[in-house]
Amino acid sequence: xxxxxxxxxxxxxxxxxxxxxxxxxxxxxxxxxxxxxxxxxxxxxxxxxxxxxxxxxxxxxxxxxxxxxxxxxxxxxxxxxxxxxxxxxxxxxxxxxxxxxxxxxxxxxxxxxxxxxxxxxxxxxxxxxxxxxx
Numbered sequence: 001x002x003x004x005x006x007x008x009x010x011x012x013x014x015x016x017x018x019x020x021x022x023x024x025x026x027x028x029x030x031x032x033x034x035x036x037x038x039x040x041x042x043x044x045x046x047x048x049x050x051x052x053x054x055x056x057x058x059x060x061x062x063x064x065x066x067x068x069x070x071x072x073x074x075x076x077x078x079x080x081x082x083x084x085x086x087x088x089x090x091x092x093x094x095x096x097x098x099x100x101x102x103x104x105x106x107x108x109x110x111x112x113x114x115x116x117x118x119x120x121x122x123x124x125x126x127x128x129x130x131x132x133x134x
Contacts, residue, residue, distance in 0.1 A: 001047065001129035004070075004111075012068035015044045015130050019116065022063040032123065034113075036065065043133045050126025052099070052108060055084040056119050063118030071110040077103050080110055080122055099124065 005014035017036055024035035032054060034046040048054075071077050081096045102108040103124075111128055113121040 001131050004128045004130065006070050010069045010072055012070075015046075015132055017044065017065045017068050020044065020065045022065055022113070022118070032125075034121075044130055045132075046128065046130045048111070048123050048125045048128050050108075052124040052126075053084050054121065054123050056121045058115070059119030059121075060117070064116045066114045066116035068111065068113050071112055072103075074100070074104065077110050080112070084122055084124065 002014070004012060007013045016038065020036040020038045022034060022036050024033075026033040026035075030049070030051050032048040032051050034048070036044045036046065038044065071080060077100060078096075081099060085092060085096050085099065099108065103110055108124050108126060109128065111123045111125065113123075
């Protein structure tokens with residue numbers, strides 16, 4: 001398995017998933033596997049390990065990935081956490097603050113899969129790795 005590689009803006013550069021079809025998601029314990037197929041037919045399996053939270057909206061029969069990025073800006077992470085962990089109670093606020101601290105310390109990553117068609121996926125996890133067929 002290979003580690004994700006991001007450019008200086010936080011956009012995923014390896015594996016290349018622009019316009020890839022997300023055709024299957026497997027859940028198990030604290031791990032999620034995403035199965036994608038690039039327009040050239042190359043298959044990629046993404047393992048998200050140590051998943052703390054997964055939020056998705058708008059998943060469809062066909063889901064095409066526009067881009068994948070890791071969110072490191074505290075403001076962006078805070079807004080995303082409001083979607084992932086809704087609620088205005090004191091307990092929810094404390095929990096969101098604790099998660100934000102883990103993101104800032106590097107204990108968790110916020111990875112956003114943005115769609116050109118279909119659904120968006122946001123994942124809070126410890127590690128993201130992949131393998132592609134040759």
